[in-house]
Amino acid sequence: GAVVSQHPSRVICKSGTSVKIECRSLDFQATTMFWYRQFPKQSLMLMATSNEGSKATYEQGVEKDKFLINHASLTLSTLTVTSAHPEDSSFYICSASRGWDQPQHFGDGTRLSIL
Amino acid sequence: AQTVTQSQPEMSVQEAETVTLSCTYDTSESDYYLFWYKQPPSRQMILVIRQEAYKQQNATENRFSVNFQKAAKSFSLKISDSQLGDAAMYFCAYRSSSWNYGGSQGNLIFGKGTKLSVKP
Numbered sequence: 352g353a354v355v356s357q358h359p360s361r362v363i364c365k366s367g368t369s370v371k372i373e374c375r376s377l378d379f380q381a382t383t384m385f386w387y388r389q390f391p392k393q394s395l396m397l398m399a400t401s402n403e404g405s406k407a408t409y410e411q412g413v414e415k416d417k418f419l420i421n422h423a424s425l426t427l428s429t430l431t432v433t434s435a436h437p438e439d440s441s442f443y444i445c446s447a448s449r450g451w452d453q454p455q456h457f458g459d460g461t462r463l464s465i466l
Numbered sequence: 467a468q469t470v471t472q473s474q475p476e477m478s479v480q481e482a483e484t485v486t487l488s489c490t491y492d493t494s495e496s497d498y499y500l501f502w503y504k505q506p507p508s509r510q511m512i513l514v515i516r517q518e519a520y521k522q523q524n525a526t527e528n529r530f531s532v533n534f535q536k537a538a539k540s541f542s543l544k545i546s547d548s549q550l551g552d553a554a555m556y557f558c559a560y561r562s563s564s565w566n567y568g569g570s571q572g573n574l575i576f577g578k579g580t581k582l583s584v585k586p
Contacts, residue, residue, distance in 0.1 A: 385573055394557060394576040395511075442509060451572030452563060457511035 354378050355447045357458025365466055366437060372430045372461045374445030381447035384428035385455060386420060389442040398443075401428050402451075435465045468493045470560050472577035479548045480585050486533075487543045487580050489558030499561045500534065500541045501574065506554040514556070517541065519563075545582075553584045 354377040362370050374384055383402050387395040401407040401422035409415050417439075419431040428447070432439050442462050446455035469492045479485035491500070502514040517525045517534050524532050529549075533542045545552055558577040 383572060394578045395574075397573045397575075400573055444509075444511065446511070446574075448572065453572075454513070454516070455572075455574060460509045462509075 353454075353456040355381075355445065355456045355458040357445050357461055359461060360459060361462045361464075363464045363466065364435065367434055368465075370432045370435055370463060372432075372443055372445070372463075374428045374430070374447065374458050376426045376447040376456070379447075379449060379456075380425035381428070382425065382450050383448050383453075384422055385446045385448075386418075386428075386430050387444045387446070389444060389460075391442075395444060398430075400451075432463065435463070437465045439463065440465045468495070468498075468560050468562065468575050470558050470575050470577040472558055472580050474580045475578070476581045476583070478583045478585060479545070479552075481548055481550060483548055484544060484546045485548055485582065487545075487556050487558075487582065489541045489543070489577055491539050491541065491558070491560050493539070493560065493562075495562055497563045499563060500532075501559040501561070502530070502532070502541075502543045503557045503559060503576075504552075504554045505557060505579075511557075515543065548584050550584050550586060553582055555579045555581050 356375045358373045386398045389395045398413045399407045399409045401420050403422050407420040422428040444460040446457045448455045471490045498519045500517045504512045504514050515527045515530050529546045531544045557579045559574040
């Protein structure tokens with residue numbers, strides 16, 4: 352068990368568009384979900400941590416109004432990149448865990464390309 | 467703040483041989499978790515092996531084993547009998563086991579990664 356589905360896997364859109372990425376835990380309840388960003392040939396950088404039913408905790412330097420995170424249920428968290436610009440182009444990966452101190456299970460990632 | 471360092475941007479190994487990937491970390495905590503993740507070209511992060519800091523015994527998982535040196539803050543990954551499918555980016559990661567008041571809980575701190583190539 353512990354399967355995490357992330358959708359879509361690839362998005363190409365025009366500058367100014369808002370893009371929503373979904374992260375679902377398919378066979379377990381995820382109290383905590385994490386959103387990471389990965390630039391080419393770089394490591395994963397944590398953007399924010401979301402707990403079901405509460406506001407997300409954003410890392411320093413991550414714009415809350417730019418990257419909206421909603422964790423409305425124990426199986427779904429969404430990341431919305433609002434008014435995306437070319438500099439937002441990146442690989443976004445989510446992970447989910449049963450609790451903050453439990454193992455993280457990763458989704459397949461979303462490649463976002465803003466033209 | 468904790469940091470994770472992987473000093474080898476790239477490594478290469480011959481098929482069926484053994485290779486060791488290095489990782490060092492810095493922390494003031496006494497209890498934590500260490501991980502090795504594999505990221506193949508498909509980009510999915512796959513957990514390879516995990517080590518609890520309070521355990522002295524090195525974790526093993528089939529062909530994968532670690533050399534955990536807590537005093538030296540070193541956590542190397544050994545891959546035995548390397549296979550073509552082992553080619554990937556390997557990330558070392560740290561996770562605190564303590565509650566972080568006012569900050570993120572349970573998040574992973576990753577090193578910059580080591581790209582492993584396997585030659586047939």
